[in-house]
Amino acid sequence: MQAKKQLQIGIVVVAAGRGERAGQEGGPKQYRRIGDAPVISHTLRRFAAWPGTACLVAVTHLDDDALFDHALEISRIAMPVMRVHGGATRQASVLAGLRALRQQAPDITHVMIHDGVRPFFDAALLERCAAALAQGDKAVLPAVAVADTLKRGDAQALVSATVPRAGLFAAQTPQSFDLDAILAAHEAAAADGGQDFTDDAGIAEWAGLAVRLVEGDAGNVKLTVKKDIDMADQRLATPAIPDIRTGNGYDVHRLVAGDGVTLCGVFIPHDQALLGHSDADVALHALTDALLATCGAGDIGDHFPPSDPQWRGAPSRIFLEHAARIVRDKGGVILNADISLIAEAPKVGPHRETMRARLAEMLAISIDRCSVKATTNETIGFVGRREGIAAIATASVFYPPEPA
Numbered sequence: 353m354q355a356k357k358q359l360q361i362g363i364v365v366v367a368a369g370r371g372e373r374a375g376q377e378g379g380p381k382q383y384r385r386i387g388d389a390p391v392i393s394h395t396l397r398r399f400a401a402w403p404g405t406a407c408l409v410a411v412t413h414l415d416d417d418a419l420f421d422h423a424l425e426i427s428r429i430a431m432p433v434m435r436v437h438g439g440a441t442r443q444a445s446v447l448a449g450l451r452a453l454r455q456q457a458p459d460i461t462h463v464m465i466h467d468g469v470r471p472f473f474d475a476a477l478l479e480r481c482a483a484a485l486a487q488g489d490k491a492v493l494p495a496v497a498v499a500d501t502l503k504r505g506d507a508q509a510l511v512s513a514t515v516p517r518a519g520l521f522a523a524q525t526p527q528s529f530d531l532d533a534i535l536a537a538h539e540a541a542a543a544d545g546g547q548d549f550t551d552d553a554g555i556a557e558w559a560g561l562a563v564r565l566v567e568g569d570a571g572n573v574k575l576t577v578k579k580d581i582d583m584a585d586q587r588l589a590t591p592a593i594p595d596i597r598t599g600n601g602y603d604v605h606r607l608v609a610g611d612g613v614t615l616c617g618v619f620i621p622h623d624q625a626l627l628g629h630s631d632a633d634v635a636l637h638a639l640t641d642a643l644l645a646t647c648g649a650g651d652i653g654d655h656f657p658p659s660d661p662q663w664r665g666a667p668s669r670i671f672l673e674h675a676a677r678i679v680r681d682k683g684g685v686i687l688n689a690d691i692s693l694i695a696e697a698p699k700v701g702p703h704r705e706t707m708r709a710r711l712a713e714m715l716a717i718s719i720d721r722c723s724v725k726a727t728t729n730e731t732i733g734f735v736g737r738r739e740g741i742a743a744i745a746t747a748s749v750f751y752p753p754e755p756a
């Protein structure tokens with residue numbers, strides 16, 4: 353095994369094809385948008401982000417200058433990209449890129465040649481290729497062992513043979529090389545002109561270089577037909593974030609001499625009463641505000657002004673049911689309601705289950721989504737002095753996405 357070499361790796365991204373198999377609609381496939389950017393922008397971003405990249409060359413078609421300028425701008429990469437015009441075949445395009453790299457970047461020792469339409473490779477794949485180069489391999493091919501059973505078909509669409517798949521691999525890119533060795537092989541193949549190679553490892557083999565196989569990545573697909581591009585776009589789509597909102601509410605009412613208080617719609621006999629314009633149910637008032645808050649619908653005072661005589665002595669369930677209707681009219685689904693009562697007396701515990709049942713009924717949700725809790729204020733402050741009762745409420749509501 354040879355000692356690890358210091359590598360200066362140039363990247364040649366070929367993107368001068370016409371994408372016949374992907375169809376003409378939407379223009380050349382390397383410029384079609386997937387996720388937030390054109391295909392080629394994703395590819396360039398990944399190479400620019402890899403610390404092993406010393407120099408970046410893009411091989412483009414003469415007709416695509418404006419498309420490439422746009423893609424480069426969207427990719428927002430800081431590293432300069434050397435642009436070269438390609439040829440009529442992939443082989444010719446790669447050769448143009450290799451020549452430019454050799455001429456413009458004399459320090460480069462190695463090259464990774466990559467299809468612009470393979471935007472999903474990861475840094476681990478690049479590291480595997482670089483590690484093989486560093487061990488002294490002059491030609492490195494990332495490839496995936498063929499998993500399907502292979503058949504040979506004839507012109508009549510009949511199977512003529514089953515091909516043993518043992519030892520067969522699907523070739524990927526970036527195919528990685530000693531720069532001088534692959535440039536010489538390409539120049540020789542171009543001079544020979546005998547055959548059109550579909551990949552660079554093929555040229556290396558033809559030139560007598562040993563090609564090292566390294567593990568490819570099943571995710572590193574080439575976008576060849578329209579369906580591949582659609583799937584790539586789906587793969588990059590931002591996952592829908594569930595629109596679950598919470599609202600809170602707070603209310604206080606003064607306690608005066610009386611015969612009982614209404615809390616969560618339940619009348620509890622007591623030697624005091626809550627003072628208010630309506631029935632002064634602090635718990636339902638706080639929850640009404642919490643529900644309205646989930647859809648920015650103001651607060652209870654906006655909907656039921658204390659100055660309006662029609663709400664004098666009104667049962668507060670009217671307010672809560674009104675807020676629940678506003679939420680539902682906006683498509684909201686009430687997920688849960690939680691109320692904390694802060695009161696020195698009366699004791700809430702014996703009434704808690706009735707209160708939860710009332711809330712469930714008013715909100716038309718199940719009782720396990722309704723919670724009522726109570727605490728004293730440890731005799732401190734206005735609650736502690738039994739001058740008032742306070743309530744804090746929280747509601748959660750799911751709002752489904754607007755139809756597109």
Ligand SMILES: Nc1ccn([C@@H]2O[C@H](COP(=O)(O)OP(=O)(O)OP(=O)(O)O)[C@@H](O)[C@H]2O)c(=O)n1
Binds near residue numbers: 467
């Ligand atoms: N004359 C060419 C032909 C291909 N390529 C590039 O080589 C890669 C190989 O992918 P492929 O799917 O074969 O691309 P196209 O040649 O564009 O596709 P098609 O064969 O369907 O026309 C692509 O990034 C493509 O842009 C290139 O730079 N120059």
Ligand SMILES: C[C@](O)(CO)[C@H](O)COP(=O)(O)O
Binds near residue numbers: 467522524551
């Ligand atoms: C280089 C390549 O991506 C390896 O799989 C492939 O050969 C590109 O060209 P093709 O015409 O789609 O085979």
